[in-house]
Amino acid sequence: MDFKIVDASAFYAGIPFGTLDACHTTTLVYDEIKHIKQNQDALGTLLETGRLQIRDPEKNTLDFILKKAKETGDLQQLSKQDISVLALCYELKGELITDDYAISNVSENLGVKVSPIMTSGIKDVGKWIHYCSGCEKSFQKGVECPQCGNPLKRKLIKGKPPSIPVNE
Numbered sequence: 001m002d003f004k005i006v007d008a009s010a011f012y013a014g015i016p017f018g019t020l021d022a023c024h025t026t027t028l029v030y031d032e033i034k035h036i037k038q039n040q041d042a043l044g045t046l047l048e049t050g051r052l053q054i055r056d057p058e059k060n061t062l063d064f065i066l067k068k069a070k071e072t073g074d075l076q077q078l079s080k081q082d083i084s085v086l087a088l089c090y091e092l093k094g095e096l097i098t099d100d101y102a103i104s105n106v107s108e109n110l111g112v113k114v115s116p117i118m119t120s121g122i123k124d125v126g127k128w129i130h131y132c133s134g135c136e137k138s139f140q141k142g143v144e145c146p147q148c149g150n151p152l153k154r155k156l157i158k159g160k161p162p163s164i165p166v167n168e
């Protein structure tokens with residue numbers, strides 16, 4: 001069985017709550033997301049039933065990930081939390097579920113398997129769109145508006161595909 005490792009973006013999208021598979025995360029990520037009030041009961045249940053397991057990577061693995069991220073120039077984009085889940089995933093040879101661009105970008109260099117939230121096999125979590133606050137258009141992906149050059153913001157649309165038109 002593949003270990004599933006979840007980062008904060010996966011928590012915000014509700015992944016650990018929507019799957020029966022056990023998810024793993026690190027103390028740093030857990031500390032980041034445990035304040036989400038609406039999830040507190042659900043988090044307690046996940047921990048009690050063993051569907052959420054908190055586990056931290058060895059220092060050696062962390063050092064390895066840090067070194068690699070430095071080499072590839074990705075270190076600046078990664079938070080401590082990102083590094084910790086990447087290291088845990090590397091150590092467990094699992095699958096990291098995330099929607100974080102920086103993490104996805106480095107995962108290949110690190111040999112860590114990353115699954116975007118939308119293709120993780122867990123349905124009904126919603127859909128990420130990228131929208132421009134300048135011209136109020138939405139796009140499926142991208143970091144910059146192709147029309148006006150403003151940075152795109154990300155928004156999770158829960159449930160069914162958005163009723164607003166999404167431009168390619």
Ligand SMILES: [Zn+2]
Binds near residue numbers: 134135146148149150
């Ligand atoms: Zn725009």
